Amino acid sequence: MSTSSFDTCPKSTSDKDKWKTRPPYRVHLPNEKFHTLYEASCHCGRVKYQLGREKPLDSKLCHSAPFQWAAIFHKDDINFVKGHHCLEWYDPTEKTVEHKLPCKVRCDYCHSPIMDEGRNMILLFPSLIHFKSDKERENFKPRLHMFYQQRVMDVPDGLPKWSGINEDSELIEDSPPEKIKEEERERIKR
Template sequence: MTESASPPEWQTRPPYTDPRQREASGQSFVKKIEGTCHCGKVKYWLSRDKPLGSKYCHCTDCQVMHGAPFQWAAIFHKEDMSFEHGVRNLSFYSSGAKKPTHGLPCKVRCDNCGSLIMDEGRNMLLLFPSLLKFEGNEELKRNFQPELHIFYSRRVLDIPDGKPKWSGLDGQSELMSE
């Protein structure tokens, strides 16, 4: 009889540890907001009801990878998220390596319907709020409203919304006028 190989170490850390694993190891994880992909095979939870930040990104990579003029992303610590079934039904794409691999930073999506779920970075993750179940809770939805635009110099359409618009990263580039 052969021993089954242990999963790669990153699969045993947040956000890939499911809430039951966390409870079994003595860590608490309060399920506050549920998110799912389009087909429902990937389900995840957030333990915070407000992101650390929320932004619209107009960089060329986001435009191409999302097939949209910009990406809406909410920033969380990896510990703030938990996939219900670990890495099952997930696929990974390292945009830097241009390969389907879990090389950070990477895109994480459902391997069935293709819904983009998040960008996983080395320390944080950028979650796509359009997959969250706000279920008519306007106060909760307001917590996720974008505060600003980044890489606005690369925009493909103007967004006259009164929010700060940075030519590159916020606080590290030129603040642009509308």
Template sequence: MFHDQSPSVLPEWKKRAPYRIHEPENFEPIYTANCHCGRVKYQLSRREPLDSKLCHCMTCQTQHGAPFQWAAIFHKTDINFTRGHDGLEWYDPSTNSLEHNLPCKVRCSHCHSPIMDEGRNMILIFPSLVQFEADEDKAKFRPRCHIFYGQRVMDIRDGLPKWSGMSGESELIEDSPSEEVHNLTEERKAMGECSQK
């Protein structure tokens, strides 16, 4: 098992979060998760993600074979692999490379289940892999908005804010709650007035 390898012989990527194995006394697991075949297992120590979104970009549609991806954002130190650490592989969709270039997609090399997206500072895990013991835990991962909704392949009338691109950096579209649109418009007006002074 990979816990037995001394730090001096570990490849460089295994020494850094999110792949570095935590010592049990320094990590309090709240949730467990695994890929489809069960060869990759991990724990999460944060009760609620920093954010949770539904992404409609074409890369997510293609990579997941679905109309959109449900992703929850965590710090890289919030995850601890307990099994299958050596069975991970990377994919950089911007260069079609299997090298560990950030940002990249991470998956199980056996069943090819997506495990996470690794960014430069954060990770996006997929809540559908997490074993929730209670409905209230699952509710903490509920999506808060849609991103890249301009690339959608289907309409979703759920009342959540819908951004044409990145959240907060693009236009709110479709059936976004009117108060969200109003607040964003007022913010942009205020910023415009400040920049003109």
């Protein structure tokens, strides 16, 4: 059986490729019994992955550049089943295309953004997840807005709106009063 160029990705064994053996890119072996709760893929299907956590650690709407809906996960919560060798990185700090944290990760073929990889966590883009029910989608519902002062339009959705990174910034006045009180109670508990 022949393999089309669409199904193959460049393979490399250089020292620079050690990322392939570490989370989030390390492929879980069958005997590790990764518990799959969700499946996702880039738009062309060249990169496929699974998630093993029912709900993200957090889910946010970020108004920084670019505007994005992001769900935060531990790096061990993801299992690439296809195409992890077909990923490209972009380091926005140094403006280079290398795997240097933090970085942006995308499919090298269709250029779908897959995630932002930080030093300890990943920010996945829920729009790539193949939800099987409204209940599953509800698990990823955004809890808040961050960098809302940089918005290009008002979003009257009843969610708290932070000027920067939540809890490290100020709540913006047009946040619903009951949500502001709820957020403040949560901050005090911590």
